[in-house]
Structures are given as C-alpha cells and as structure tokens.
Amino acid sequence: MHKRYWAIICLLASSCFIKAQSLTEFGINAYGGAFPNNLVVCNGKLYFSATDSTHGYETWVTDGTGNDTQLLADIFEGSGNSFPQYLTVDSNLLFFQANDSVHGQELWVSNGDSTKLVLDINHGTNPSLPQNLFVFNRKLYFQADDSIHGSELWVSDGTTAGTQLVADINTGVAGSFPSGFTAYNNKLYFSANDGAHGYELWVTDGTSGGTSMVKDIYADSIGSMPIGFTVFNGKLYFSANDGADGRELWVTDGTAGGTALVNDINAGYLSSNPQDLTVFDGKLFFQADNGVNGPELWSSDGTSVGTQLVNDIFSGSTGSYPQGITAYSGKLFFAATDSLHGTELWVTDGTNLGTTLLADLNPGYNSSNPAYFTIYHNKLYFSGAPDSVSGAQLFVTDGTVPGTQGLIFNGAPLNPLDATNGFTVFDNNLAFGAYYDGVAGQQLWFFNDAPTAVKQIEATTSFTLYPNPCHNYYTVNGFNPGETYTIRVTDLTGRILYEELVEPFSQSMQFVEPPFSAGIYLLQVQNGRNISTLRMVKN
Numbered sequence: 001m002h003k004r005y006w007a008i009i010c011l012l013a014s015s016c017f018i019k020a021q022s023l024t025e026f027g028i029n030a031y032g033g034a035f036p037n038n039l040v041v042c043n044g045k046l047y048f049s050a051t052d053s054t055h056g057y058e059t060w061v062t063d064g065t066g067n068d069t070q071l072l073a074d075i076f077e078g079s080g081n082s083f084p085q086y087l088t089v090d091s092n093l094l095f096f097q098a099n100d101s102v103h104g105q106e107l108w109v110s111n112g113d114s115t116k117l118v119l120d121i122n123h124g125t126n127p128s129l130p131q132n133l134f135v136f137n138r139k140l141y142f143q144a145d146d147s148i149h150g151s152e153l154w155v156s157d158g159t160t161a162g163t164q165l166v167a168d169i170n171t172g173v174a175g176s177f178p179s180g181f182t183a184y185n186n187k188l189y190f191s192a193n194d195g196a197h198g199y200e201l202w203v204t205d206g207t208s209g210g211t212s213m214v215k216d217i218y219a220d221s222i223g224s225m226p227i228g229f230t231v232f233n234g235k236l237y238f239s240a241n242d243g244a245d246g247r248e249l250w251v252t253d254g255t256a257g258g259t260a261l262v263n264d265i266n267a268g269y270l271s272s273n274p275q276d277l278t279v280f281d282g283k284l285f286f287q288a289d290n291g292v293n294g295p296e297l298w299s300s301d302g303t304s305v306g307t308q309l310v311n312d313i314f315s316g317s318t319g320s321y322p323q324g325i326t327a328y329s330g331k332l333f334f335a336a337t338d339s340l341h342g343t344e345l346w347v348t349d350g351t352n353l354g355t356t357l358l359a360d361l362n363p364g365y366n367s368s369n370p371a372y373f374t375i376y377h378n379k380l381y382f383s384g385a386p387d388s389v390s391g392a393q394l395f396v397t398d399g400t401v402p403g404t405q406g407l408i409f410n411g412a413p414l415n416p417l418d419a420t421n422g423f424t425v426f427d428n429n430l431a432f433g434a435y436y437d438g439v440a441g442q443q444l445w446f447f448n449d450a451p452t453a454v455k456q457i458e459a460t461t462s463f464t465l466y467p468n469p470c471h472n473y474y475t476v477n478g479f480n481p482g483e484t485y486t487i488r489v490t491d492l493t494g495r496i497l498y499e500e501l502v503e504p505f506s507q508s509m510q511f512v513e514p515p516f517s518a519g520i521y522l523l524q525v526q527n528g529r530n531i532s533t534l535r536m537v538k539n
Helices: none
Strands: 002-010 022-027 037-042 045-052 056-062 069-073 085-090 093-099 105-110 115-119 131-136 139-145 151-156 164-167 179-184 187-193 199-204 211-215 227-232 235-241 247-252 260-263 275-280 283-289 295-300 307-311 323-328 331-338 342-348 355-359 371-376 379-384 393-397 405-409 424-426 429-434 443-448 457-460 464-471 473-477 485-490 496-502 508-512 519-527 530-538
Touching: 037 085, 037 093, 037 424, 037 429, 045 085, 085 131, 085 139, 093 131, 131 179, 179 227, 187 227, 227 275, 235 275, 275 323, 283 323, 323 371, 323 379, 331 371, 371 424
Parallel strands: 464 530
Antiparallel strands: 002 022, 002 405, 002 457, 022 443, 037 045, 045 056, 056 069, 085 093, 093 105, 105 115, 131 139, 139 151, 151 164, 179 187, 187 199, 199 211, 227 235, 235 247, 247 260, 275 283, 283 295, 295 307, 323 331, 331 342, 342 355, 371 379, 379 393, 393 405, 424 429, 429 443, 464 473, 473 508, 485 496, 485 519, 519 530
16 A cells, blocks of 8 residues: 655646646555545545455545555455445445355445445345445435345345345346435335336335335336436426337326426427436426437426427537536536537536537547536536547636646656546545556545645555565564564465464564565565555565
C-alpha cells in the first residue's frame, strides 16, 4: 500500500484560473491494476471492491490516509476472488454480495469491525445471487433465489433471523425477478412478474399480505415492463408499454385508478422511450423520441398538455441523445450531439432559448463524450476527452464558459480515466479509479481541489526490504518494537511458501534467506489487518 502525490495543471490554459491542486494515489496493487469500483461511504470511511496481488478481488476500506487503507476481509481466503458487488449502506451497516467459495454468491454484511455471511439463502455452494439491493425503512430489500421459490423479494435487518422471503410473487421455482425498487408514500414500488401478467408495477409495505400488483398496464403475459421510477410532484413517474401506445411516460398515485399514460409522445404504437428522468425547477426532464425530431430533451409538468419538446438540438430526425442529465447551479447539464460538434457539454435553464452548447471540449466534429457528472465543492466534475489522442481526462465546470476546464497532472499517461466507474465524494475529496499511474494500472485516486503547493513525491511504503536482490539474508525495516507481525512469502500467484510470526525488539529485523529457487517473490508484513506487500528478488 502506498500513496503518491501529483501536481495539477490546467489543460485549457486560455481559461485557467485554478491554482495548483493535488491528486493522491492509493496504490493497493503495486504489481498490477487494483480496479477499484463500487465506492460507497459508510461510518466516515470509504468502502470499495479491489484486487491486490495476494488476496484476489475483495472488499477494501480507507479513512482517506495511506496508513489506514486495508483489506476489510479476505472472504475467499487466499488468492481467490469473492467478487464483492452491489455495496449498499444502511445506517452503520454495509451490505454486499460475495462468494466465500463455500456458499456461493450470498448476502454479506459488515459494520467495519466484523464482516460476516448474513444467511446462506440458497444452501450449499449454489448461489442465491442477491442483487438490486435497496434500503427502505431501515431494512434492506433485494432479489434472491433460494432454489425453492425462484428469484423473489427478500428483506434483511443484517441478522440471520431477520433475513427472510417477503412474498412469493410468482409461486413455484420460476421467480418474479423484482427490480427497480423505489420508495414512494412510505411504500416500496418495483417491477415484478407473477407468471400471469408479465412484468408490471408492484408495491409492498414489507409484508406478504401488503405486497400486490398496482395495475395490469399491458394485459398479456409479457407485461408493460415498467422502468425508470422517479418521484415528482407527489406522484411516481415511469416508462412503460401498454401494448397500444408503445413505451411512453406513465404516472401513478399508488392506485390502479390513479395509474395512467401521461402523454403518447410518439403517437400510435411506436415508442418514445422516455429515459433519464430528472426532476428540475418544478418539471420532469427526460430524453424522448417523438418520431420526428429523434431522441431529444423533453419536459413535463405531469399533464399531457404540459409535456413538450425543450429543444431540437440536432435538427431533423437524427436526435441529440441527451444523457447524464444533472441539475447543478440552477440549470441542467448533460451530454448531447449536434450536427457540428459531436457529443459535447450542453446546458439548459429548461427553455428552448436557454438550451445551448456550453463548451466544445474536443473541437470540431470529434466528441469529448462528457460523463459521470458529479457535484463536488460547488463545482461540477466529469470525464471527457479534450482531443482524439489524450483520451478521457478530468474536467470541471462552474457553469460558465471560462470556468469549464480540463485538468491534467504532471507525468500522467494518456487516457487515465479509461474504464473508470465514476466519482464519489468522500472526506473532502473526489474519489475514483484511474490509470494515472502508468506502471501499476488502475488504482484508487483522491482529487482535492484546495490550493496547495504539492510536488510529486515518489511512492513510499511503511516497510523497506534490503538487500534486494537478497542473498543469504534480508532485512526488513519499519517495525514498531513490541508489536506482533506475520512475515509471509508468496509466489506471484499468491501461493504461500513461507510464514512466520515475529515480535521485533527494534525497527529492523534480519531474516535468513528463504530456501527457494532464484526468482521474484512477494513479501508480506502483516500487523492485524494492515498488510504491506514488498517485491523480493532472490539471486
């Protein structure tokens, strides 16, 4: 585990007024990418999935300092991968799906000190595959398959006894596959298939008796397949297909009589496919295609008459495909494509005249493809490509043309944000995965926009190993005298070749050269859950 600091400079020098800022690397895997994702904040710490050279893909935690960034638990012991997914926070508990090699993919929980299997829902090595995790009324609701009822609605309070099936919506082993959970009017709404009506809108109060279908919108066995649930103006809006009007914008007040089509935007059986529903300034904004202008930006006040095209950004039937619609600083920001600039950063105040291109970040017909819009310290950060060579870089805007800037870091390689999974605000920083370290691959990085005089510092670890290459003996330096450590030597696959428990009386301790053939090995120094991994070369 190491930290590395970089200095920042502005990519768009003509509009740059930012002082030096810092980017910090948390090098979890020194010999390959850590590929951090699923970043969530719980109890003042950042939890995420990542892989190192020893433990495989597991759950990690950091307090924002290199001294306390550690493996949360080696769920699949050794070099195997537990592949933690769907990290979800409920108060002081972290829930996620993981595989310990004994129970298959099941539901796990951690409070930071203790990490355990909640329940082996599908007994044995077969997985229950808990997914669509959603916190509602201080409990976790999710989809899981116990092999008896199929994939159904489950609930958990984090204990084994408090984890149970809510309702067997599609009786038998077929499963209803509940998804799209959204809280509205103190109930949980979702899409599910009862085997007779297809995928329709359902609701639950958390009990079996209080779980029912709201309305059979498409009266056949396929269903209306409702998606994109969004609460707006005291009602729940979503996209659905009734079989006659295609996929359009719908609304419900939670009753069958109060569930209705808002507007047949693409008249007839064809679909407008409303998506990316976003509440802003007393209206609902979204992408839709009326069959004439292509996919463009639309708004609705919840009435048919009040549902209208905001702006035909790409004139004609092609459409601008607005994406990532995000409310910031009294306006909406999004990525869209017109006939001259490719996919670039656009802004709107919700009116036709107030919808404009904010910046052509990759000039000309080429696209910057802005994505992952995240508000941090009263500014909007996102990824974008400034040209056809550099690839995805970090960008920031304050909503003005002069205040829209690309940020690069001294020594950074091309396309550092390739394959990033987005940004998470944590402990006064912007956390994300990136390739800024061109040697170790994708790692966890923290960006801080506070002015600083940071200069690049070479990576350091809490322990040092010498001589290296070693012959006859080697010395490890960095111990706290009187504490207990585990010294472990593994090959590059993570297979343990040697292990010893030691209690050093000084900062340095000498060890006899391991009886292995010449080659490259990994030396681990473990103190509790803190593990440092060093590269050892043996002559």
